[in-house]
Amino acid sequence: MSKQNRTAIEPTREQNYAEWYQQVIKNADLAENSDVRGCMVIKPWGYAIWENIQRTLDVMFRETGHRNAYFPLFIPKSYFEKEAEHVEGFAKECAVVTHSRLEDNGEGGLKVAGELTEPLIVRPTSETIIGASFAKWVNSYRDLPLLINQWANIVRWEMRTRLFLRTAEFLWQEGHTVHESSEDAMEETRKMLDVYAKFAAEYLAIPVIQGEKTEGEKFPGAVNTYCIEAMMQDRKALQAGTSHFLGQNFAKASNIKFQGRNGEFEYAWTTSWGVSTRLIGALIMAHSDDNGLALPPKIAPSHIALIPIFRNEEERVSVLEYCKKIRQEFAGAMFEDIRIYTELDDRDLTGSERNWYWIKKGIPIRIEIGPRDVAANAVMISRRDKEPREKESVHLDNIKAYVLSSLRGIQDSYYQRALDFRQEHTVKIDDNKKFYKFFSPKNEAQPEIHGGFAHSHWCGDTACEEKIKDDLKVTIRCIPFDAEPEEGSCICCGKASDKRVIFAKSY
RNA sequence: CGGGAUGUAGCGCAGUCCGGUUAGCGCGCUCGGUUCGGGACCGAGAAGUCGGAGGUUCAAAUCCUCUCAUCCCGACCA
Structure with a gap:
């Protein structure tokens, strides 16, 4: 690769x-x-x-x-x-x-x-x-x-x-x-x-x-x-x-x-x-994704990783001083009801190593600071919900507002993504064969990711619940509060049912 | 508790079938240097009672017996 x-x-x-x-x-x-x-x-x-x-x-x-x-x-x-x-x-x-x-x-x-x-x-x-x-x-x-x-x-x-x-x-x-x-x-x-x-x-x-x-x-x-x-x-x-x-x-x-x-x-x-x-x-x-943990800002232990980049002692001093100024900018700052914490990562590792370290830890915001940024009174900001290499130059005057709106953006995008994902993999199934197909992997030996939430009718009989569990390892996760009354027939036995329940494989 | 597998350096493994110098390799770690804006490189170094006990043998990580532990697949669960 x-x-x-x-x-x-x-x-x-x-x-x-x-x-x-x-x-x-x-x-x-x-x-x-x-x-x-x-x-x-x-x-x-x-x-x-x-x-x-x-x-x-x-x-x-x-x-x-x-x-x-x-x-x-x-x-x-x-x-x-x-x-x-x-x-x-x-x-x-x-x-x-x-x-x-x-x-x-x-x-x-x-x-x-x-x-x-x-x-x-x-x-x-x-x-x-x-x-x-x-x-x-x-x-x-x-x-x-x-x-x-x-x-x-x-x-x-x-x-x-x-x-x-x-x-x-x-x-x-x-x-x-x-x-x-x-x-x-x-x-x-x-x-x-x-x-x-x-x-x-x-x-x-x-x-x-x-x-x-x-x-x-x-x-x-x-x-x-x-x-x-x-x-x-x-x-x-x-x-x-x-x-x-x-x-x-x-x-x-x-x-x-x-x-x-x-x-x-x-x-x-x-x-x-x-x-x-x-x-x-x-x-x-x-x-989380294939690059590691992804944490919503409102629950993350820390929100911003400051990653100084420098080549020599002279640059080290000026970049670090600049970093501390930025850190000061966020001292005691709040993101809604959450206190913002920053991590200054000046370990003697390459910039990319430190970047990937924080990506894998799921920190919402990474701020890279090198000599060029010091000269321009700016920083490079990356978001965990975007591509790892994507970054944007932000002027010092706007940094706090930019970070605050980014935190809100990340929080919202994670929710929206999870919601979209759930909707994409939620189906109504009324046919027994389709139901079994939905919950059966194509490759039995090494099952691929399959299935999802199936809204199907259930007669209320424990025996039907058991049969489906035995056959497919699928259980009724819940009878949702917002289930609309609806005439139908049980996905298992075909008897009358008055509403849909959620079937899924579970942890 | 049934079926299968594995225990060797912090982690991942080779070596075990077919016994034979001082038990290796990769990553990580330590030290020194060059590096650092997208997963660096060179050099040096530390680190292991080979899961445990017993046995066979001139000789055991390797063969035999017992034992302990872990992992995977089932049954059970937030």
Whole structure:
């Protein structure tokens, strides 16, 4: 391949999507596998993205009346057993603490000792342990609603893991709320899903579809599960966030009762909702290209890479001085609600090496500064959403305005691209044969990128959902909120259906 | 937990079938120099108990036995 056409990431998306994903993470230095099976080390550039996600969402939670708290990592087995469906859903992927001590084994090593009377489960989610506290906190309707959020790590003992998308331990946020009525709880469930959708669109630049999960896909123990689904560049769906209406299931399990306005005691209505470090996986797969990571400005750890170019000491001094002046220009500057950060990269590497380094890290703006720019009172500016070699000379007087409008432009272009991509690969299918063809790769041995979102009719029978899953590994991602009532027949069995649902392969 | 594969320098690999000096190669790293506006080059250097344990042998990365770990394909999942 010629130098001009060479991509920074190999293989390309087209050649091997799964491997491309790993390489983007590696080249951007976001995270790596640890020696602990299934667990990842999140490196500074990746962790900063998570911190930005946290910072923004935390404000949004606060504005919707929630307060943060923290609950134990360990859940007594007996708590966990209280909600039958919940147990069934999570039992197969729990890490369990059974001992409290290590003793000398007489061979230079250690053995476990001090068996616990009751095993402790490392939380895979916190409904039960938080419920135990809520039972004490809630006594009267005057205590409601109770709106709590927790930022935490959780453990789910997964068989197969992938960085950010599925790891044994991951970071997340779980909201848990208690309400007086079913209506209030439902309103909360939907409100928080809206918060997620808004965050995904405005900050991550990822368009999402809001909808409801089918019986088979919902959260163990929930009455209804709602979700936001996004399309990745391999046209698979990724669940980016969930919100659950728990009815009175967990209130009964944890005995969350209150005395109502009529003086009677009744079980409360609860909700829970969460997003995780998986959002970083979504971010990577939504925007990145064959040259590496691409970060929307509103979530990027840093926004501008300043790349000084010089040949000798004399040039070095004048160029660096000029760079610092430009850096000063952006000190404390804001891009809407986001603080702009700059990176001055004066490492002793060639200009192109430093350029490619920042391209692969996905920084939105690169500013190249050489002796010619110093002489012209200008800089060369490149955008991550344009071609790597494309750059524009901008006069010092206009630099700040230019950068601000570019950041807005990049944020918008990523969103628009993702939206166009999704629309391009979303189809209505009514014919069973066409449906199977749509979800079957031409090359079975090495499947090419294929499929997408199929809006098709479904009769509502779990058996049909199962059959399609078994045949094609395609599942119902959600029943979208905006589905128009429409007469049709089930894509699987042909029975009557009154609306379309979204079928797709998924992560 | 079933099927397949792999463990050799920080990373990627060769060498293993057919045992034989001091275990190599590429990238990266360190030092020195020339470079730097589109993925530089030259020279020097550091770095490995060949996954682990046991065995066969004059001799083991290489053969045998056991063991541990990882990866891929299934079943399960945010």
